[in-house]
Amino acid sequence: MxxxxxxxxxxxxxxxxxxxxxxxxxxxxxxxxxxxxxxxxxxxxxxxxxxxxxxxxxxxxxxxxxxxxxxxxxxxxxxxxxxxxxxxxxxxxxxxxxxxxxxxxxxFSLPPFLTLLLGEPGTGGSSTPSMVGSVKKWQNSDPTTSQEIWQKLADSNSLLELQLKNLNKYSLDHYDSYKHVITACSRLPYNNWIEMVSDQVGELIVKSLLATREAFLQIRHFLCEMGKNAGVPIEPELQTQILDLTMETEGVLFAGVPGAGGFDAVFAVILGDANHNPIISTWSSRGVLPLLVGEDPFGVCLETGDPRARDVSSAISSITIS
Known part of the structure; x- marks a missing residue:
C-alpha cells in the first residue's frame, strides 16, 4: 500500500x-x-x-x-x-x-503453470520485531551454531533457486513435454509423479520437481532449527501439521510459512490451476482461509481493468490544488 x-x-x-x-x-x-x-x-x-x-x-x-x-x-x-x-x-x-x-x-519468478496460494490461519498473527530480536540475540550468544545453520539455510535457498531455474529452462526448451508433465502431476501426490513419465525429458522434469520439493523441505528444517535455538515459533507446531498435510495433497510442490514465520500465514506452490486442486478443501477443513490473491511478477503499474480507477481519475482531474 x-x-x-x-x-x-x-x-x-x-x-x-x-x-x-x-x-x-x-x-x-x-x-x-x-x-x-x-x-x-x-x-x-x-x-x-x-x-x-x-x-x-x-x-x-x-x-x-x-x-x-x-x-x-x-x-x-x-x-x-x-x-x-x-x-x-x-x-x-x-x-x-x-x-x-x-x-x-x-x-525472478515462478516457472509457468506453477501457482502460488496464500492462506490465513486465523490464529492472531505474530510480532515480527520480537521474533527477529530473539533470533539476533541467539546469533550473538551462539555465533558458531547460528552461523552453521544460517549457511545451511543459505545453501538450501540456492538449491531451490537453481531447481526453479531448471524448470523455467525446461519450459522454454521442451514446452509441450513440460506442460504435459505439470498437468499430469497436478492430479497426483508427489510420490506418484515419477511413475507417469515415459520419456527422458519427462523424467528430467519430474526429477527437477522432486529436487525442488526436497530443497524446500531442507529450508523448512533449518528454519525450525533456527526457531528452536532462538526460542521463537518460526514454524509453530500447529503450522507444521497444516504444512505437512498440504505437502501430501495432490499437485502440491511445496508449502511453508512466509516472511519471518509465526502464525501470520501459510503458502503453497502448486502445479496447475488452483481451481482444479484439492488444496482449498484441505485448508478449509483445518480452519485456514484460502485468500483470493495470486503471484504477480510485475512491479508497480497503472491498472486499466477496474472501472473504479477511471472514476477516481476523473474526480481527481477536476480538483484544483492551490
Missing part, C-alpha cells in the same frame, strides 16, 4: 511516468529506470518512518520492481529516517535520494 500511494502521487504530480500494466520499463538518460528508483527510495523511506525501524526492504522492493531475487541495501542508506534530529520530511527525502543504494533485485 505504501508503494501504491507513493507511486500514485509521484505519477499524478508528474515526477515519474508509471506505465500501464504489463508494459516494460525503460531507462532514461539519467540511468533511472523510468522513475522506479525514485518510487523505491521514497517508498522505503516512508515505510521505515512508519515502522520506526529499518527492515529488510524486501516487501517494498517487490512491490516496486516485481518478483525478484533480492539482496538488501546497507541500513545506513536510511539512517536519516530514524534520526530525530531530522525535523522536515523534504530534508529526509533529499538525504535518502543522495545515498548510494547498493541493493540487488534481479528478476
Amino acid at each position: 505504501t508503494t501504491s500511494v507513493v507511486a500514485s502521487l509521484l505519477h499524478y504530480l508528474g515526477a515519474v511516468s508509471i506505465p500501464l500494466s504489463g508494459n516494460k520499463y525503460t531507462e532514461n538518460g539519467n540511468g533511472i529506470n523510468s522513475g522506479l528508483d525514485l518510487v523505491h527510495a521514497i517508498a522505503q523511506s516512508a515505510h521505515c518512518i512508519a515502522q520506526g525501524k529499518i527492515g529488510s526492504g524486501f516487501d517494498v522492493s517487490s512491490a516496486v520492481y516485481g518478483s525478484q531475487k533480492y539482496v538488501r541495501f546497507s541500513p545506513q542508506v536510511l539512517t536519516s529516517t530514524q534520526d530525530s534530529s531530522w525535523r522536515r520530511l523534504p530534508e529526509i527525502v533529499s538525504d535518502v535520494l543522495k545515498q548510494k543504494w547498493d541493493h540487488e533485485n534481479k528478476p
Whole structure:
C-alpha cells in the first residue's frame, strides 16, 4: 500500500511516468529506470518512518520492481529516517535520494503453470520485531551454531533457486513435454509423479520437481532449527501439521510459512490451476482461509481493468490544488 500511494502521487504530480500494466520499463538518460528508483527510495523511506525501524526492504522492493531475487541495501542508506534530529520530511527525502543504494533485485519468478496460494490461519498473527530480536540475540550468544545453520539455510535457498531455474529452462526448451508433465502431476501426490513419465525429458522434469520439493523441505528444517535455538515459533507446531498435510495433497510442490514465520500465514506452490486442486478443501477443513490473491511478477503499474480507477481519475482531474 505504501508503494501504491507513493507511486500514485509521484505519477499524478508528474515526477515519474508509471506505465500501464504489463508494459516494460525503460531507462532514461539519467540511468533511472523510468522513475522506479525514485518510487523505491521514497517508498522505503516512508515505510521505515512508519515502522520506526529499518527492515529488510524486501516487501517494498517487490512491490516496486516485481518478483525478484533480492539482496538488501546497507541500513545506513536510511539512517536519516530514524534520526530525530531530522525535523522536515523534504530534508529526509533529499538525504535518502543522495545515498548510494547498493541493493540487488534481479528478476525472478515462478516457472509457468506453477501457482502460488496464500492462506490465513486465523490464529492472531505474530510480532515480527520480537521474533527477529530473539533470533539476533541467539546469533550473538551462539555465533558458531547460528552461523552453521544460517549457511545451511543459505545453501538450501540456492538449491531451490537453481531447481526453479531448471524448470523455467525446461519450459522454454521442451514446452509441450513440460506442460504435459505439470498437468499430469497436478492430479497426483508427489510420490506418484515419477511413475507417469515415459520419456527422458519427462523424467528430467519430474526429477527437477522432486529436487525442488526436497530443497524446500531442507529450508523448512533449518528454519525450525533456527526457531528452536532462538526460542521463537518460526514454524509453530500447529503450522507444521497444516504444512505437512498440504505437502501430501495432490499437485502440491511445496508449502511453508512466509516472511519471518509465526502464525501470520501459510503458502503453497502448486502445479496447475488452483481451481482444479484439492488444496482449498484441505485448508478449509483445518480452519485456514484460502485468500483470493495470486503471484504477480510485475512491479508497480497503472491498472486499466477496474472501472473504479477511471472514476477516481476523473474526480481527481477536476480538483484544483492551490
